[in-house]
Amino acid sequence: MIHSLFLVNSSGDIFLEKHWKSVVSRSVCDYFFEAQERASEPENVPPVIPTPHHYLISVLRHRIYFVAVIQSEVPPLFVIEFLHRVVDTFQDYFGVCTEAAIKDNVVVVYELLEEMLDNGFPLATESNILKELIKPPTILRTVVNTITGSTNVGEQLPTGQLSVVPWRRTGVKYTNNEAYFDVVEEIDAIIDKSGSTITAEIQGVIDACVKLTGMPDLTLSFMNPRLLDDVSFHPCVRFKRWEAERILSFIPPDGNFRLLSYHVSSQNLVAIPVYVKHNITFREGSSQGRFELTLGPKQTMGKAVESVLVNSQLPRGVLNVNLNPSQGTYTFDPVTKLLSWDLGKINPQKLPSLKGSMSLQAGACKPDENPTINIQFKIQQMAISGLKVNRLDMYGEKYKPFKGIKYMTKAGKFQVRT
Amino acid sequence: MSSSSAFNDDKGGSSSIGEPEYGHDPASGGIFSSDYKRHDDLKEMLDSNKDSLKLEAMKRIVAMIARGKNASDLFPAVVKNVACKNIEVKKLVYVYLVRYAEEQQDLALLSISTFQRGLKDPNQLIRASALRVLSSIRVTIIVPIMMLAIREAASDMSPYVRKTAAHAIPKLYSLDPDQKDQLIEVIEKLLADKTTLVAGSVVMAFEEVCPERIDLIHKNYRKLCNLLIDVEEWGQVVIINMLTRYARTQFLNPNANESLLEEGTEKAFYGSDEDEGKEEKVEAAALVAKRKPYVMDPDHRLLLRNTKPLLQSRNAAVVMAVAQLYFHLAPKAEVGVIAKALVRLMRSHSEVQYVVLQNVATMSIKRRGMFEPYLKSFYIRSTDPTQIKVLKLEVLTNLANETNISTILREFQTYIKSMDKDFVAATIQAIGRCATSIGEVRDTCLNGLVQLLSNRDELVVAESVVVIKKLLQMQPERHSDIIKHMAKLTDNIQVPMARASILWLIGEYCEHIPKIAPDVLRKMAKSFTNEEDIVKLQVLNLAAKLYLTNSKQTKLLTQYVLNLAKYDQNYDIRDRARFIRQLIVPTDKSGALSKYAKKLFLALKPAPVLESPFKDRDHFQLGSLSHLLNAKAGGYQELPDWPEVAPDPSVRNVEVPEWTKCSSREKRKEKKVEKPFYSDSEGESGPTESADSDSDTGSGTGSGSEESGSESGSEESEGESESDKEEEEEKHKRKSKSRAKKSTQESEGSEPSSEDERKKPPKGKGPKAASDSESEEEEEEEESSSESSESESEGESESDTDTRMKQKTCASKPPPRQPKKETEMSLLDLDDFEPTPSPQVTPVNNFVSSSLVTDLEGLSLSDSALSPAAVSPASGPVKSYELLHRITGEGLSVSYCFSRQPFSHDPHMVSVQMQFTNNGDTEARNLRIQEPKLQSGMRIAEFPEIDVLPPGETVTMVMGIDFSDSTQAANFQLCTHTRKFFLTIQPPVGELMMPVFMTENEFKKEQGQLTGMNEITEKLTLGETCQGDAAIVQRVTSTASLSRVPCGSEMKCRFAGKTVTSGSLVLVTIVTREQLVAQLTVNCEKMLIGTMLVKDILQALSQ
Secondary structure (H helix, E strand, O other), rough: OOOEEEEEOOOOEEEEEOOOOOOOOHHHHHHHHHHHOOOOHHHOOOOOOEEOOOOOEEEEEEEEEEEEEEEEOOOOOHHHHHHHHHHHHHHHOOOOOOHHHHOOOOHHHHHHHHHHOOOEEEEOOOOHHHHEEEEEOOHHHHHHHHOOOOOEEOOOOHHHHOOOOOOOOOOOOOOOOOOEEEEEEEEEEEEOOOOEEEEEEEEEEEEEEEEOOOOOOOOEEEHHHHHOOEEEEEEOOOOOHHHHHHEEEOOOEEEOOOOOOEEEEOOOOOOEEEEEEEEEEEEOOEEEEEEEEEEEEEOOOOOOOOEEEEEEOOOOOEEEEEEEOOOOOEEEEOOEEEEEEEEOOOOOOOOOOEEEEEOOOOOOOOOOOOEEEEEEEEEEOOOOOOEEEEEEEEOOOOOOOOOEEEEEEEEEEEEEEE | OOHHHHHHHHHHHOOOOOOOOOOOOOOOOOOOOHHHHHHHHHHHHHHHOOOHHOOOOOOOHHHHHHHOOOOHHHHHHHHHHHHHHOHHHHHHHHHHHHHHOOOHHHHHHHHHHHHHHHHOOOHHHHHHHHHHHHHHOHHHHHHHHHHHHHHHHHHOOHHHHHHHHHHHHHHHHHEEEEEHHHHHHHHHHHHOOOHHHHHHHHHHHHHHHOOOOOHHHHHHHHHHHHHHHHHOOOHHHHHHHHHHHHHHHOOOOOOOOHHHHHHHHHHOOOOHHHHHHHHHHHHHHHHHHHHOOOOOOOOHHHHHHHHHHHHHOHHHHHHHHHHHHHHOOOHHHHOOHHHHHHHHHHOHHHHHHHHHHHHHHHHHHEEEHHHHHHHHOOOOOOOOOOOHHHHHHHEEEEEEEOOOHHHHHHHHHHHHOOOOOOHHOOOOHHHHHHHOOOHHHHHHHHHHHHHHHOOOHHHHHHHHHHHHHHHHOOOOHHHHHHHHOOOOOOOOOOOHHHHHHHHHHHOOOOOOOOHHHHHHHHHHHHHHOOOOOHHHHHHHHHHHHHHHHHHHHHHHHHHHHHHHHOOOHHHHHHHHHHHHHHOOOOOOOOOOHHHHHHHHHHHOOOOOOOOOOOOOHOOOOOHHHHHHHHOOOOOOOOOOOOOOOOHHHHHHHOOOHHHHHHHHHHHHHHHHHHHHHHHHHHHHHHHHHHHHHHHHHOOOOOOOOOHHHHHHHHHHEEEEEEHHHHHHHHOOOOOOOHHHHHHHHHOOOHHHHHHHOOOOOOOOOOOOOHHHHHHHHHHHHHHHHHHHHHHHHHHHHHHOOOOOHHHHHHHOOOOOOOOEEEHHHHHHHHOOOOOOOOOHHHOOOOOOOOHHHHHHHHHHHHHHOOOOOOOOOOOOOEEEEEEEOOOOOEEEEEEEEEEEOOOOOOOOEEEEEEEEOOOOOOOOEEEEEEEEEOOOOEEEEOOOOOOEOOOOOOOEEEEEEEOOOOOOOOOEEEEOOEEEEEEEEOOOOOHEEEEEEOHHHHHOOOHHHHHHHEHHHHHOOOOOOOOHEEEEEHHHHHHHHOOOOOOOOOOEEEEEEEEEEOOOEEEEEEEOOOOOOEEEEEEEHHHHHHHHHHHHHHHHOOO
16 A cells, blocks of 8 residues: 655655655655646645656645655555545644654654554554554653653553544543534635625534543534535444434544534525625726725624635736725735735724725736635634534433533635636 | 754764754764764664663664664664563664664564564564564565464454454565465455454455455455444445455446446437437337346345445545445446535545546546536636646536536636636637537537637637637538638747647638638748648648649649758658658659549548547546556556356355345245246247257256246256255346346347357357258248247147257156256266257247237337347357368368357457367367457457367357458467467358347438438349248348347338447348339448448348
8 A cells, every 4th residue: 555655845855754665765756846846836736646666646735745655556545535644643743734843753753654554554543542552742741751761652552442432542531521512614605706606505514622531422413403415424423323313423532523524505595794896907008907895794693704814816917006905904925916915804884995006017918817806704603504503412421521512604715706 | 842852952962953954853963973973872872771762762763764864784783672671662663673674684583583472472462563563574584484473363362463464464465475375365264354443454455465366255245344334444445445346246237227228318418309318218228128127136235235324434535435336336326425425525635626526527427417416516716726627627518518508608708717827728628528519509619719819828829729620620611701710810829739720720621711721821831941840741731732622823832832841850741741742743653542632631521529538437446546547557456347147146145144045035036926927928939939948958858848847947946955056046047037038039039048058158069050950940940930820839849840859859748857957967968969959059040920029029118127138139040150171170170150149258349159179089289369360450359278179079169359340351370289270250241230129210210310322222022932021030130130120011121230349320121012022221321331231131032
């Protein structure tokens, strides 16, 4: 399966290599670098690159390429999914997954990679099992380790691997027993020139942070489970129960995990919480263009639209812009032609706007493409689909846990065509 | 900060602390000090007693390894610590060991004893980890130790250790492939394991070591299906992929019906309305259902049911695996469920999106309807990476149809304004494809593209030109103004491909723009030397075409251009110039060709077909690397084709499988219920039946002419002992199947029996009997057709007439014996029964009266459930031809006949049944085919080599030849161990086709499309003996492999077939006028075939 893994940073240096079978020379990455050069953008590097003797499958996360070397037929998604799992694990362990963090913790990284794959086939990828095998480095533990010379390799052997619930470690103990669930929904939408919705859908996830003693058995029920059009579960969820009763029943892993992700299809009318008025024009023959943009809230059920950020890739012909924001700040990068406007919260009484002029290259003709506007925003305490958790019950343990549920709506790929 | 860097600060005195990059990198302690010194330092630490020092040293070493630095010279110092108490040190030593053992084999052996001890540890986890490291050490000497360890671990109490053993198997296999047989034993053992922990790993080992040993899966199949949901995700992927392959070998195609339907609808899709499509569908369904009612194997169902919940997995690889399983295995109606899950995956990381979209693109070609509801999910955002955009575009194009095309085109319009020019170019091509596939929007698209010609971006213009060129080819006469417009563009466009396209267009349609064309040539002549090569070639082309159509104006220009080209640097251009000059400029020497110059250059060119690059990619297993690359990756296991006949399902039965027995019983019952339906028709056609059932059971002494006899026999056999059960069952099935076929196909008597023949492994007694009894056959046929009305009652006497079938008469009297025994006997006693009509030659073919034929066919249409056997070859008696006479063959004689069976390995081949007889007194060895000398386009699928042919024996083999729809002979050599013979097989034109089932309406429709040059009509006088429908039908079907089209009129006989290679329709109509005068019409796209067929049929009918 996976032969070797190379970690490549954005400047094209291999800063870590790991081999699970015979050593593959790092020169195999030259093919990757070639492909990287050909690609105009970093994300345009093809995920699968065939070379004479190997196949390179890579993912790009946090500006690091994780390049896996494959020698024979294997489902590409298998490798890609695994590489993402590696990144998630690093993030889980070190808080961030950057080149510096990996270099600082190179030994832990190596130990993790050693446990995650055996002979190139995934062995232990559950974060709960890994954490039993290798303790994540915390500041306290690092200090203690340096002084006492003790290790961050778990002393006891990983029993989780043997249990019927491999995702949960045994012997969990907390003084405060708590279970938090975050319902986070993202709206993906394409809005056309006239403001009508071309496509809109909601992707939601329920992320959980469960710190409960022992082996709790939880059930979570929704007020309106029919809303969920398509769902995918953490392996801990009992599928049969969901099929029959539309109830989530599970023994949770310890710590943070994604319980469920779901999809609310575009057939159900998706409420679009913001509207955009825009007027971007270039005049033929003149080296000036007009730029006007106004945002306003709609269908937000009284909740504030926050952290609004507007991005737009202006045409290549634009030299500079001279704009006037009614609130927030804007930046324009004359090299990449990226305009970005950070306006914060939308005040329904006084709508934020960005107006002004663009200067074009002298003599150049009017660009025939219009920029698209990408918008990011957040709305707290609301799930735009209307999904509501009904109740959370715990069985199997005696204590009374503290429970909490939070809702949030965010913009996913929210795009306005002009 | 890790502890190691802290250490570096106080301990690594020699290191350059200020060095920014290496400052916190423990591995490069002293970057400027020599390697020798630095490693000395580490060695010292490793030798110390303190664990903390050892740990530090190991951490620095591992960091070196991680950076790709060589640390192999520390091997001795590190290996010593393999037995260290500290777990982390130990683990790091393992890491080191596994990395360098291969390079330091001798020293690595020092560590082995530690692991051997570990293998005996009471703690399962220590046993497992010892095995894991031991098996990871790639040193050939320890192979026996590893083998032993794996064997032991495979029967360990702990499932975790067994899992590790499964992991160790591929490691050992890659180290020493000779251990394969032993490893397979271990795999077999572990496959039987009932824990979820082991299942995934052992299947992975199976896939790496012995993916071809599908037989190991049988007994574990149901268990794997049931465990699947609880296996860890990575194991699920491997198991699902393996089970997909398994299912393809063991079950029947649930869509066998649909695949035919699709063909029908595909044709009807564009341009014709839905109703027609439906009509065709119904017909096709009827046709298909005739084969045999499809019942899904419960095991097949089990697999589908148990994988479905995994579509909800969070792991994209699992979802993809299930999706491909459904795509490849599920009945068409159920495949839809995967669309939603796949669309969900598109929300994931862009790499996942990329892979999923590739697969969706392939699926959307075959199953467009599945993704149509999700059309909008494939809309493109400006922020998508280009490769994703292009793939989405591909999917959108595949999904386009009449109803959604307007929305899609509106989307495309916005894409054209994108800043990403590569993407714009792809969009233009997509528009072109939509325009070719959906006729209604062709003009709209064309207009849109023409507008793009004034775009400022040259790439966009160039791409538009190329696409417009393709579109214009479809109807040039209507668009001369566009061509004119494009002619003007030659002044501006610089992209060579676009210039070349424009020039080609002008040349091709110069007659539409007689004034402009010469002027363009003038301009091009001026700039000729500065053009790119492809443009130069097109200038030459244009010059040649203009010279031919308008030589007055362009003669000098052409001469000039040709002269320029004569001295060009590029030899292609020089060659082309020389060629063109010879061809178009008449000289006294110029050969016969120049007369045809105009035909050569200005022939009508077929319009190009714009196809998706994902077409036909589904012959790779979806989701696989090979599919993604569209090339076979190493270790890729082909997805086998569905078997024609399901292998015995009982192999999956495990020791005490109560329920499975029941289910198979049930199945049997079902079959029995069906029988009475058939028996009606069977009764009607007594004689046929007798011959059939005889060959059915292997032409033994047995079951005889009475259907009831053989039936009761099989019933009896059901009560037989367990041991016989399997074979029995198979046989039983086979039988009921062939019976099913018979009912509607009585008229094509010999068919079902030869069908049987194919299934029986020893292809007994070939066409020899046929040649012997041919004359008789014919006689008999005539007899039978005249007698057919009475034949019901005369079943037995009829069979008596065939004097050679002695057995039969006796068979009808004695109580039926067990059919199974008969088979065995017949296998053994081939010689005794040599004269027996062998299956495919059975002188059956009694053409039951034509009215009965039509009745039966009518029946088959009306009741799809009842009607099996569709396109199976109609046949008269099979003629056998001599290939090698026994004198020239020094005792070996070979004859061949066209069995009119579809060649199972390749449907485009004609199957030729060859019978080898050794008349000599020494045995012939190694009979095989060599060095076929074939005309282009022909192919041969050789028969498997015959090892030994003892004197007096006869062997029949089937080989496939793709004659590529020509009557050219296939030449090849037949080799024995001593000699070679040059042999030739020349097919009669009638054998180059296979029957197609059609209704009258359909026939008329198709015929309407094949008029003009494709229609040949001849008058003829029927021969004396050839009067009446039945005789005509018989004559025609024996001349050509066609099937009769049922029709109401008495006076008309229609036959339909298609050529084997290209599938062009062959339609034959015979209208009888008066007594002996008739008219024969043949419609066929391939004129040559049509002409020859007319000749052959004429001859057959007028005899």
